[in-house]
Amino acid sequence: MKNKVRGLLSTFIIFFFCITVGLAQSLDFNHNKPYWSRLSFDFQDNFRDSLALWPERVMLQIANEHIDADEPLFFKAYLTTEKQPKRYSKSAVLNVELLDDNGTLLKRQFHKIVDGMVQGQLELPKNMKSGSYAVKAYTRWSQNYGPDFVAKEKIRIGDLTNGKEITNAVFKVSIMPEGGTLLNGHENRVIIKFPLDQNLKMVQRGRILDENKQEVAHVSFYSSGLGTAIFKPMKDSTYQLELEDGTLFPIPMAETEGYLLHVNNLDENNAKIRITASDNAPKSELRLIGTSGGITYFEKKLNFHNDKILDVELSKANFPHGVFTLKLVDNLGSELADRPIWIDGARLHIDIKPVGSGADTNQKTYKIKVTDHTNTPIKSQLAVSVNRHHLETEKSLDENSVEQSSLYTFSEILDESKVSTYRKKTFLKDLDLLSSANEFGTLSKEEDMTSDIKFSFQKGLEIMGHAFDLNNTLLRNTTIQVVASNDKDVWIGEVETDGQGLLKLDDIQIEGEATLISRTKGDDVKSRLVKIVPIPMMKQKKKVLMPYVAENPKQVEEGKPTVVSEPFYIDKSEKIIELGEVEVEGKSVERKKYTPSLYGINLPPNRIKYQDFEKPKSLLQLLAELPGVIVSGVETLNPKASVLGAVGPILWVVDGFPLSQEGTGTQMGTSSQSALVEIMTLVSDRDVERIELLKGPEASIFGSRASGGVFIIYTRKGNELEYIPRKEGQLTFEGYTTALDFNEYKESLSRRKGEKINLLYWNPQLETDENGEATITIPLPSDNSGIKIEASTISLDGKIGMASIIN
Template identity: 25%
Template sequence: MKKIVPALFCALYFCVPAFSQDAKTPLSLDGIVSRLQTLSTTKATEKVYLHFDRTTYNAGDTVFFKAYLTLGEQHQLSKLSGVLHADLVNPNDSLVKYITLQVNNGLAWGDFALPNSLPKGLYHIKAYTKWMLNSTDPNVFDQPIIINSPVSPTRTLSAQQTKIANTYDIQFFPEGGTFVNDIPAKLAFKAIDHNGIGANVKGVVVDNLNTEVTKFEARHLGMGIINITPVEGRTYKARLTYADGTSATVDLPKAEEKGMTLLVNNTSPDKLLIEINANRAYYLANKNKEIGITIYSGGGAVRSVKTALDGQVLDLNLGKKDFQTGIVRVTLFSATGEPMNERLSFIQNDDLINLQTAVNKQSYTSREKVHLTLNAKKDDKPVMGYFSASVVDATKIQVDETAETTILTHLLLTSDLKGFVEQPNYYFNHVTNDTRADLDMLMLTQGYRRFEWKQILANDETTTLTYPVERGLDISGTVKTNNGAPVANGNVTLLTKNGGSMLNQVTDANGRFIFPNLAYTDNTPFVIQAKTAEGKNNTQIIMDMPKEATLFTNNNRLTGSAEAGNGDGKPGPASVYMADASGKLLKEVIVKDKFLDSHSNTITDFTDQSGLGRSLEGHLPGVSLTNGVPYLRDRIGISEAGPMLVIVDGMQGGSVPDLNVSDVESVKMLKNLDAAIYGLQGSNGVLLITTKKNKNLTVNKKLSPGLITYAPKGFYKARTFYSPAYGGTVKQANKPDDRITIYWNPDVATDKDGNATLDFYNADGKGNYRVIIEGIDENGAIGRSVYTYKVE
């Protein structure tokens, strides 16, 4: 007989993981709840989401974006970090550009200007605060963008592409984490192909007597459910058949002889139904012992209930209206506070911001002015919020709405899941019973691990932070005498070269000084003066080079330097996968820095300051430049040499770019066998040009004893999106307007009535124009609207 558990809950707010350590002493359920409450007041997690004007670009375009930085499980705009880092990463996992943005009240916006010489390919933009990087699994925002270009990509292949085709993997996940004899169970599965994409599969389950138990088939993106009741003394296998005919046989998890299961039924629109089952062996051994349940929701609330195990089946019904939209984590604890089972579900309530968008006409003509109105409401009340708006010519951009990353998919779902989530907007775009069921399978397979229970139970809140909270930018350094001795208690003065406020600091015993939490734009000129405690200026000022956290894009490892390492502080070898002209993979070559340094000609000192091309003339043996295109005269093997391969900061180009030599760190030449790592493309020789833009170098010039100028990298100042205003000059009328992004506005704010208006002009393109508006309010409520109008 089932027992109905009374819903006697205690609620608290929780917003962040604890730090990993094994549990030392058992905790009661009240102790677990108290531990969560204590941790929630001392720890905080941040998330960042970027809204782009679009995600497909051409070389030479500008990528515009707005950043929403939130804090805690209720997604309130973060007032913790004041600095956001954004990286543009190429298909070969090399950093192309990075910018630093000043965050005000959790909001910022920026852009990346794409060079005309940028090769085509799938790039990534990553965004993060340094505070996020203290986590062992940093919640870094990662958005792939497609760049089209006449410049072909390099022929290097990633390790992912070396996997053998037509190989599959499948994993099985018992609901609640346990598979127990004599209890009906849901066994979720996910099958993926060699690219990590969900694979269609079907099969049959047989037991060790070769008796067919049940059939099954993937329902969505390689995910599906096997309904099975394991029997004592039996083991089970799944005989699989994939869509291309590949077959395999795999073992199902082995059922436990005694235990409990946790089942959650999320099909009801109003109720979350929880069922706890104990098989007879477990029930007899633990009859009338206390068990506990916690329900942790995406809105940050934790509810708990205690009951006695006085029956084999216990039921608990929860009203969904009591939860915010997001992930709900149900955990079953034993009497000693040991987590036994866990089940994840996703609640979809009508609690998001409702954005109503409209234009003043049913259809428009080319270059006609559009007046767009926006109204934001939540629970039928107006919302004062912060939004960003993008309008694109939908005939020029192919959009798969199910695969889009949105403010809803990221903040509510994918940022809290492990691994790659395919088609995240499928679960939000048009919500139906089918999408809810498929979303439940996603919860059963990819799981939610914002924290591990062993971390919570460890009762150890101490940790050493690698990165403190960045409120602003720091300028720091060391003052020494001309003999190299540190200047203690010296006076350091900082002021901008163009005048303004003057700041003062006193050096410590080691001559160190720091001006913390400053706000200045890129290359702001400062003047720094240092004097001894006695007022003498016989000092030298050594500025600190900013220490940037580098994201390793393949596995998200972090380091404080710009070089990959082996964990010992030394740069590690780089794997280069070469291919011939047909794309066929050749053998892997391990490239080490020492090899390159000893087998190349490198220039780091440029005598001619008029330009890079002129400075290289005559300084690279056997190389000549024709209209900026380098040719190698002494190449071995073929009489007619083609142009050399030019790579600037990891990106392929056709000619030596017109750079100021002051912006160039080094130029390295590879030829003959040394260029073999680049395959056929390197057969004519290679020029590796490294600029200073990724080195965080600053201009530092000594004016006189104890006085220097200093121009560090600061906050990036975002560009203003250009939107033409027609109806004016003849010159405008005769100029073609082939814009893809018609309008971009990162700073849309609704008033006390929830209203805002936008005005812009259409381009020449005809067809459907797509309007996307996303945003958030001060309380963390989020919303998104997609609207389409026609241009004829």
């Protein structure tokens, strides 16, 4: 019997093994692809698998790149995942930030992600100075892959055309060689960058001089504060950059040995790469690698065949949308040259054409059609912006773009019609990346961004802080209920503090500014209401604020100003998080014995009479103790109160509610008088907390009905407790930014302002029909300036489409 059971068991095991092997062989992981071949699939390491399989990129379209300081900045953001890009995101929160030239955070907003998209606006801080700034959009998860996966676009605020000229000014300028190396005896491309806040009127032309003050190259500058030049440095020679006013800046010394890495990125389908080696540099066992966020998308072995120059063509179809780093490495993995490159990714075709005769001079209609590479119509959602376009501001830029890019185009130049659209945008984006290589921080071979999770997915808004009751007792290991509410929405959550009284609220889902009220179990109101104190201690490092959690809650000192950020999030890892600074004053709860005055009037102490709770006095006694008040008829059933020197009726107010009082005032020159029977019936002597007397100007807030004076009676709250400042248990919280409708915004503007703004039309949700078509009607500028139409889309399968025309 035992042998029979063993035999059946052995048969079952063999059968199960065969089925498992067959299923495994039927699965196609396509390990021959470079992306998959470099990944180590260890299913026990869920973190590494998650990072490898969920790269998340953000793409950003700015509707109005040039605005005044009092205008909102409209935008549309798309999120995609890789390796096969999809318009999808596991994140629920998009962070949108405004940065100055130094990377300092000026404003941060939170936007809710829906279907992998966000539409909204960035409200500028007050008193913004004219200049160039940057808008940054990212999710918490996308930070795991480094800055290449973050969207960053430049904008202009205010009028830059009237900038002051530089006159013997001392300011910072950066001069960087393309590929990181300046090589003797070869043509080198250098990028010149001025700080955005010093992008002044005079920075338009320059030249490179040798040590004999002879010009060896011309420098072309652009409105974005960037310039570029091509020159051939000679061994042991020094060179300087000279501006129009004669200001000189030294250029780094050239190397005698090394490699140049030049890229022509202007073609929509391919990037052309030229690698130049010095005479004595090794030319074998070299590799060209394309990476982003620690993921390798491209790798090619190089063979110079005894030549000094090697040309490589890179198909952009193999790359998703975003910023990548090209690296030249040797057989040991040492980096010899590196350069960032921006790639649009797989593209849909967006065609924008005018329709109709154009008889109406006030508006114009355009048809937009979206197709794929096979010319098949695509039903999609477009974001379309239309701005004023002044041709004179673009003319020099277009000419310089053709001139400079032709030096490394390998004898190919795009047709002139494309200069002002894709080519110009790519050219400026390329310059910006090269000038910001150090800011972006190209990854070295030791950095593998997919090796560990530093930032988790964010499913909602968050805040972190210490919890106290209104007795200032730290609430350790306590369950707390939190309600966030405003006029439109309510959110309720529950959280438990840790042993240090620290709580972290997450997944807060509310739009707009809300009030946070927190409660817990307790014997009285003070024990039940909870005061959340956001993490108050900060460490500043490299212009970035790092939250610091005090291990000892006693370190939170009372009465001292502290810096806090509200709202903010803290991940479990130790990382730097940029936060906005707000100065608040930390203070203990002010203990008050009585209900505060409802009217904020500072009365003399002798005109406020408090009840003695242990030995209560009658209402008549309290009134009689007020100066200038005479109580008559105490021994009768109809006592009266008079105010000496007052004229007109007396008003009675109980707990903020004025009472209808019968009777009239006395004649001129005599005291005002009021019967007390109804007041004595309404208010019990023991219920009186205090009585205040208002006379003359103080009583004017009640009008003519109180010309004879006002008696304000405050009653007790039914117990012996002191007044409880309930606002101490409230916290103002910034929820998701509410999207502003552009048409409603434009209608709210004055006629003069409406004619001045550059943004004429903005629709972030334009739907195409089954034929891939949609039409828009645009109001034409009254000043007869041109218009620039830009459109973008990302289909559900991650295909990107962008177009721009000038008309």
